[in-house]
Amino acid sequence: MTQTRTTRLERGRSALGPALELVHTGRAPTRSVLTAELGVTRATAGAVAAELETLGLIQVDSRPGAAAGSQGRPSHRLAIDPAGPVVLATQVHADGFRAALVGLGGRIVATVPGCMTVPADPVHVLSAVVDAGAELLRGSGRRCLGAGLAVPSAVAEPEGAALNPLHVAWPAGAPVREIFAERVRAAGLFGADGGGGATGTGPTAFTGNDVNLAALAEHRHGAGRGARDLLCVATGHRGVGGALVLDGRLHSGSSGLALEVGHLTVNPQGRACHCGSRGCLDVEADPLAFLTAARRDPGPEVSLLQQARDLLRTEYDDPSVRTATEVLIDRLGLGLAGLVNILNPDRIILGGLHRELLGADPERLRAVVADRSLWGQSGSVPILPCTLDHNSLVGAAELAWQPVLDDPLAALQPV
Structure with missing residues (x-):
């Protein structure tokens, strides 16, 4: 040669x-x-x-075929490749979990939800979500190249501990990455036979905060694509989270704890928050706050997020629901305005129930942000809905795909 x-x-x-x-x-x-x-x-x-x-x-x-009217060689x-390898993406939330197989391009190949009361010992729910993923993998016949987990807590780096799992019963500092990695190894997910017995070195299990991972997914595949400084704020099943992409890269701070936006005060006389403060966005603009403001008692049969979405979609003309929508939009707008003043993002994307609130009355939300923020007054910041279904899952998959993106040849070596 x-x-x-x-x-x-x-x-x-x-x-x-x-x-x-x-x-x-x-x-x-x-x-x-x-x-x-x-x-x-x-x-x-x-x-x-x-x-x-x-x-x-x-x-x-x-x-290749030339497009109509085009010139030159097509x-x-x-x-x-739609039949290519996958990674296991998992998410734990206040009402249970979800597992999925995700291919390159952020495409969800298969997914399954699991509803359960999340116990205080994270081993139980992480075992259940990995078992569900292993069942999906066995049915797919695909090769699994890695695994990612999204959790409703700040995740400290580099140890991978859940520092403030306020909406699940885990103890602060639970070693979720270590537990998840051990359960993945025990399940033998990285065998070339689609869940067989290969263990040891090879693909790795990753863990991250659910909203951080949602922002990562949206920046690569969804509403945040092309943004340089992207702010994502979302409410899932409980609480409110935020994430920031700076200059095209997810910003998680010096130890993984940046942008705990749920603990911005938006109603000083409001509800007591789990963090010890009062009137935080976390308890003033989540699904439970919406149901409470609409004078609805939450039921046990479906998740709080689904109940709030259903109420907003089917009963918006009810005066109490419309008033609750306006109240939460105003609280959310106040929080976003403060973040705009500090961060000056070039785009804001909203997920979970916040996406539905934006859709219900976009002009009201944009007006509140513009009125209460310096940068909003000088030039409007685009506020867009997240576009990916299960974006935290897709973000968990991005963690698992990253070693493959870094070095495809090394990642695809036999385990």
């Missing part, structure tokens, strides 16, 4: 990760775009795409 050929091959292999990330995030739909984004020759881009296809990660259209289209 000549020196030129060796250099070209090494250059192509070093480009595999960046190329896969470009296809994964939808930024390189064709080989010509891939060539331009990587800054390599057409030959190198073609070799990189071919290698990723050989690895079973993407598909290259072998017979470019080969690139797409994620």
